[in-house]
Amino acid sequence: MIKVTQKKNIKSPLLKIVGIIFLFVLSITCVKLAFWQIDRGDEKDSIYKNYVNSLNKEAAFITKLADSYEDFTPIKIKGLFIKDKQYLLDNQVYNKKAGYDVLTPLVVSDEVVLINRGWVFNNDRTKIPDISIESISTEVRGYVYTYKNAFVLEADTFNTAWPKTIQSINHNQFKAHFDKKLKPYVIIMSDKQNESYIIREKYKTNEKLKHYMYAGQWIIFSLIGFYLCLFLIRSSFWIKEK
Incomplete structure (x- = not known):
């Protein structure tokens, strides 16, 4: 004891x-x-605050795109859509519904930049929504945004079919799809305009x-x-x- x-x-x-x-x-x-x-x-x-301030600024018309901009820089450009090479960014939610963001390449001064044309709903995962373009030549108003590397379960694999459904935006992969230089950012349409879909606010609240x-x-x-x-x-x- x-x-x-x-x-x-x-x-x-x-x-x-x-x-x-x-x-x-x-x-x-x-x-x-x-x-x-x-x-x-x-x-x-x-x-x-940067996002809100950008929406209140007048977009400057740009004829030659720079290699980089600060996020949310308001911009106005004119170019030609490449209508047969579009991307559908998957798992994008609007009003509690899952859909896609439509990304369409635009040729500006012999360079390519991706344009986020807005959100589309798709209740049938076996079919691709109709994202056809009527006006190839167009003016785009929006703001610059560089998408961060998102965590995905598996990397995107591409076949020859278009449009391509993607899980994340990877410019290093996408540049192989074009014979012109691809800018490393996206221009998101900031309001309803020609060839746009549902425009979602990037940030609804602080x-x-x-x-x-x-x-x-x-x-x-x-x-x-x-x-x-x-x-x-x-x-x-x-x-x-x-």
């Missing part, structure tokens, strides 16, 4: 030390996650508050962790004093 009691006495302080270290590390991690969410909120706030709320939750978790650390430390000293 004496030996068992000694083992318990040895293990008890050790377990408390391990518990204190674990809670401390966990609390620090929660603090870091809180600051990360705050940074994300600030980033989303900046993106949303999501900064959501991230700030998450940050508040992580801070609360960290405070609970620090409190438990102090409780274990105080209880350890109290036991020693007894």
Whole structure:
């Protein structure tokens, strides 16, 4: 009986030390996650403000496209649609319905840029929606946007058929489909115009508050962790004093 009691006495302080270290590390991690969410909120706030400001600016008419622009730069161009080479960006949601964003290449000054012509609904996955173009020569009003690399379960594989259904926008893959230089961004139509479909708002709301709320939750978790650390430390000293 004496030996068992000694083992318990040895293990008890050790377990408390391990518990204190674990809670401390966990609390620090929660603090870091809180600051990360705050940074994300600030980033989303900046993106949303840039987007809203771009919609209120007058689009400049461009005859020669630059190799890069800031996201949401308003722009107006004129060119020729390549109507027989279009893409359907899959899994795009509008009013809780899944559909496609229609991406059509436009030739501007002997270069190609993809135009997001809007959203189309398709309730039959076995058929491709009709995205035919009537006016090849057209003027486009919109804003520049560079799509981020999205996580997909498998990479797109292409056959010879058009239009092509895609899961993400990969300009490195797409440039092989054209004999002209493809710009590394997309111009999204900003309003109803010739050859457009349903125009979706890229950002309907400012999501900064959501991230700030998450940050508040992580801070609360960290405070609970620090409190438990102090409780274990105080209880350890109290036991020693007894």
